[in-house]
Amino acid sequence: MIIARGLTKRFGKIVALDNVTVEIPEGVNLILGPNGGGKSTFFKLSTGVYRPTSGLIRVFGRDPWRDAGVKMKLGVAYDPVLFPPLVSGREWLEFIAKSKGYGEDEVERIGKLLGLDFLDEQTRNYSSGMLKKLALAQAFIGSPELVMIDEPLANLDFESIRNFVRILKGEKKERSFVIISHIWEPLMPIADRVYVIAGGKLVLSGEKEDVRDEIERLFRLRMDV
Numbered sequence: 001m002i003i004a005r006g007l008t009k010r011f012g013k014i015v016a017l018d019n020v021t022v023e024i025p026e027g028v029n030l031i032l033g034p035n036g037g038g039k040s041t042f043f044k045l046s047t048g049v050y051r052p053t054s055g056l057i058r059v060f061g062r063d064p065w066r067d068a069g070v071k072m073k074l075g076v077a078y079d080p081v082l083f084p085p086l087v088s089g090r091e092w093l094e095f096i097a098k099s100k101g102y103g104e105d106e107v108e109r110i111g112k113l114l115g116l117d118f119l120d121e122q123t124r125n126y127s128s129g130m131l132k133k134l135a136l137a138q139a140f141i142g143s144p145e146l147v148m149i150d151e152p153l154a155n156l157d158f159e160s161i162r163n164f165v166r167i168l169k170g171e172k173k174e175r176s177f178v179i180i181s182h183i184w185e186p187l188m189p190i191a192d193r194v195y196v197i198a199g200g201k202l203v204l205s206g207e208k209e210d211v212r213d214e215i216e217r218l219f220r221l222r223m224d225v
């Protein structure tokens with residue numbers, strides 16, 4: 001699904017991603033790692049926002065930087081979220097739907113799927129959690145083959161986290177996922193594979209069962225302050 005070979009991204013002197021080689025197959029793929037480790041850089045190289053400094057990235061066999069058409073197969077939500085303030089959530093989702101060849105009924109469907117009851121408000125009036133939910137909705141518009149979400153659970157309350165994980169569980173039968181999340185524990189039951197990017201390097205990857213102990217050791221929050 002996603003193949004990277006020797007993938008490197010520099011911003012001036014900063015090496016954000018350093019010679020990463022990885023294959024991400026179909027299924028639910030979770031990317032973890034410390035702040036500033038390079039996760040979002042990898043994500044944005046995959047969605048064609050950034051051009052690699054060197055190395056190769058292919059998404060469904062296509063170069064996301066040169067071949068914008070591959071984006072039709074993707075549903076993407078970035079973090080932090082950003083929307084035009086004077087449009088309603090519905091208008092925004094209709095814009096996304098239209099760009100993918102869908103109409104208002106698709107927005108209705110996704111609004112129902114995610115249980116959104118605030119779509120007619122302008123986004124400037126949204127709370128942080130509402131903004132995140134609109135971003136999640138955006139990623140599902142048009143039944144994409146691959147849904148990519150950076151920090152899906154940030155700013156969600158407990159009930160919303162539960163709802164979203166339930167939705168993922170249903171949706172994973174239909175499509176694949178690449179998810180970056182610091183809040184990883186609620187996502188483990190539905191994850192197939194886990195990848196850890198730190199210091200610009202891929203430092204761990206594997207099937208969930210094989211890496212679970214190491215992930216627990218690295219990322220379980222222990223508050224011995």
Ligand SMILES: Nc1ncnc2c1ncn2[C@@H]1O[C@H](COP(=O)(O)OP(=O)(O)OP(=O)(O)O)[C@@H](O)[C@H]1O
Binds near residue numbers: 011041
């Ligand atoms: N557009 C940019 N311009 C300059 N430096 C950048 C840019 N984007 C990322 N970086 C730098 O690249 C490194 C990796 O950042 P990245 O956002 O990929 O980390 P991350 O793993 O997603 O972190 P976080 O968990 O904090 O979101 C950091 O040192 C960051 O400062």
